[in-house]
Amino acid sequence: MEMNELNPDVLLVQPSALRVFDHEISQDPEIIKLTLGEPDFNVPDHVKQAAIASINADQSHYPYFWGIQALREAASTYYREKFGYQYSADQIVCTVGATEGLSATFKTLFQPGEGVLIPAPAYPVYKALASINHLVPIMVDTTETGCVLTPQQVNEAIAAHPDVTIKGVVITDPSNPTGVVYSKAQLSALVPVFRDHQIWVISDEIYGELTYGVKHYSLSQWLPDQTIVINGLSKSHAMTGWRIGFAFGPTGVIDQIAKTHQFQVTTPTSIVQHAAVEALTHGQNDAAVMRQVYEQRCQYLTDSLTKLGISYVEPKGAFYIFMKIPERCHQDSFTFARQLAKNYHVGLMPGAPFGDSQALRISYASSNENLHAAVDALTKELVRDGVL
Numbered sequence: 001m002e003m004n005e006l007n008p009d010v011l012l013v014q015p016s017a018l019r020v021f022d023h024e025i026s027q028d029p030e031i032i033k034l035t036l037g038e039p040d041f042n043v044p045d046h047v048k049q050a051a052i053a054s055i056n057a058d059q060s061h062y063p064y065f066w067g068i069q070a071l072r073e074a075a076s077t078y079y080r081e082k083f084g085y086q087y088s089a090d091q092i093v094c095t096v097g098a099t100e101g102l103s104a105t106f107k108t109l110f111q112p113g114e115g116v117l118i119p120a121p122a123y124p125v126y127k128a129l130a131s132i133n134h135l136v137p138i139m140v141d142t143t144e145t146g147c148v149l150t151p152q153q154v155n156e157a158i159a160a161h162p163d164v165t166i167k168g169v170v171i172t173d174p175s176n177p178t179g180v181v182y183s184k185a186q187l188s189a190l191v192p193v194f195r196d197h198q199i200w201v202i203s204d205e206i207y208g209e210l211t212y213g214v215k216h217y218s219l220s221q222w223l224p225d226q227t228i229v230i231n232g233l234s235k236s237h238a239m240t241g242w243r244i245g246f247a248f249g250p251t252g253v254i255d256q257i258a259k260t261h262q263f264q265v266t267t268p269t270s271i272v273q274h275a276a277v278e279a280l281t282h283g284q285n286d287a288a289v290m291r292q293v294y295e296q297r298c299q300y301l302t303d304s305l306t307k308l309g310i311s312y313v314e315p316k317g318a319f320y321i322f323m324k325i326p327e328r329c330h331q332d333s334f335t336f337a338r339q340l341a342k343n344y345h346v347g348l349m350p351g352a353p354f355g356d357s358q359a360l361r362i363s364y365a366s367s368n369e370n371l372h373a374a375v376d377a378l379t380k381e382l383v384r385d386g387v388l
């Protein structure tokens with residue numbers, strides 16, 4: 001069979017460069033990986049028990065495609081109390097992780113040729129979703145504004161693309177890869193420009209529970225009729241492999257997203273949905289333990305990088321630090337990351353797939369011992385390159 005007989009939409013999309021790089025360095029049995037965004041905590045015990053109870057209770061039938069009612073009600077209450085979301089149970093679809101919520105949302109909101117603003121550095125999945133849906137991804141470089149999108153940048157991006165109808169924007173808050181958290185003032189400043197230009201906001205808040213010393217706000221608070229919020233239990237409850245997430249949105253649009261979702265994957269498993277009800281009704285403090293540990297690790301890394309003279313984006317949330325490769329190293333992000341892996345068995349993510357080829361992303365969802373190894377490797381590499 002010829003390649004050109006395959007669906008061209010799929011041929012268009014590159015495999016995730018991050019996964020490919022992670023796979024490459026994983027061939028080294030000694031590698032210490034600070035690459036993927038994977039919590040190093042276990043699923044809270046009460047949630048595991050709920051899953052076991054669900055199996056024993058034979059809750060093994062097809063769930064309704066929106067998700068079971070108890071879960072949508074629990075999600076409505078939980079996120080309203082935590083972050084002020086204004087969505088009722090019938091405005092929530094339970095998705096297979098946040099990823100599937102993003103995919104159904106992109107497919108539903110936009111038509112081929114329409115533009116989506118993606119503030120960069122960015123989680124690479126957004127650009128891939130734009131490509132596979134024949135949209136125009138418009139990357140907006142935010143490095144000069146502390147990795148926070150500003151109204152001026154939105155206006156400039158619109159003016160620079162007169163032939164593209166810009167229909168959406170993705171806000172990742174807290175951010176992967178930078179750990180930046182938008183303040184209330186920064187979010188509210190964006191509201192008029194999104195409202196005036198009728199731009200759909202896709203607000204990816206998967207790290208909403210992981211902020212350090214600052215509060216998380218949701219853009220949906222200001223623009224409930226124009227925002228699709230994406231969230232889930234992958235990071236807050238260390239449930240990445242259980243694949244459970246949520247899309248929240250205004251009536252009418254969320255119904256269409258639910259339809260797309262139905263034909264995409266049907267639903268998350270019944271057992272996981274029942275366990276997720278437990279997470280959302282009795283697990284309000286589950287993230288607190290992890291938050292405390294992440295915050296200490298973040299402090300250790302920022303102190304260490306500062307001592308080494310390495311600059312980084314000031315992190316306030318998630319579990320990432322986005323650091324600059326010193327200019328004097330004269331290496332792009334893939335070369336530098338490969339050197340670290342080859343010489344010191346430490347894996348950090350190259351910044352290029354996020355939109356900065358002179359940066360690296362460190363994930364501190366890993367033990368203190370591993371973080372020390374990373375700092376040690378960076379120190380040795382800087383000595384080797386004559387920077388220290």
Ligand code: PLP
Binds near residue numbers: 096097123233240244
């Ligand atoms: N959104 C962001 C910003 C992420 O960093 C990730 C995972 O790393 C996801 C979405 C995917 O979440 P899930 O595992 O729930 O699909």
